[in-house]
Amino acid sequence: MVEVVSEARSHGGRQLVLRHDSRATGTPMTFSLFLPPQAEQGRVPLVTYLSGLTCTHANVTDKGEYRAACAELGLAFLAPDTSPRGDGVADEEGWDIGLGAGFYVDATEAPWSAHYRMWSYVTEELPALVAAEYAALDMSAQAITGHSMGGHGALTVALRHPGRFHAVSAFAPIVAPSEVPWGEKAFSRYLGPDRAAWRAHDAVALIEDGARVPAIRIDIGAADPFLERELRPERIEAAAADAGIELILERRSGYDHSYFFISTFLAEHLRWMKSRLG
């Protein structure tokens, strides 16, 4: 059962905000879905966008400026939340852990393991739900992208589902979470101290361990304050080069980590995705 929280006409399509009771997280979950005008006539590809730390579906929905391009290109755009929320959901002080910081893993450690099952949510439950509810979505034509923690999510989800996504891109992604403070903090709590278990959720480690996608597109702001400490794009440049994965990585002069940066380049990513979706 999906509840429509809000619906608005935009660029000839429909911008929906939806809520449902998630089996994966055991909580209500809210997400947004834009259906372009082409969805009224036939089937359309689906782009999933995974958000970053502190975000809900609302940040990209309000500030991402994707609707004009999606309406032109005939792409649906799905934006999930970044963690379970509600009474009884574990949290800890700090904006980089707990609520708003699910890191797209299924936690194995208490107290997190009770609800923090964002991997199952974004890879299984949510795609199945939207496919069942919206027949216009062509689930054989999917692409995925994301920002920061959500860039990490997009890369790891695509690397672990070969063939599901025709295109994967990211904005300012955390490419090697096992090696940086945000990821070490989250993984040690959610997945425990055994770093071997972290590799399945680390894009650089996955590539080193043999996971492959045909191509990756990344944009990153050269003035991003998290660049050197948390994002470390040089790590995926090295891994992709060693693996023979085509990597289109643009460092955008003067841009920071914010939605002013993302909204500037999101349409370009959607165009690139559309070209790979055929």
Ligand SMILES: N[C@@H](CCC(=O)N[C@@H](CS)C(=O)NCC(=O)O)C(=O)O
């Ligand atoms: N809250 C943090 C910043 C966290 C941050 O930059 N989050 C990014 C994702 S990693 C974001 O998109 N924030 C929400 C927004 O800009 O709308 C701080 O105070 O430094």
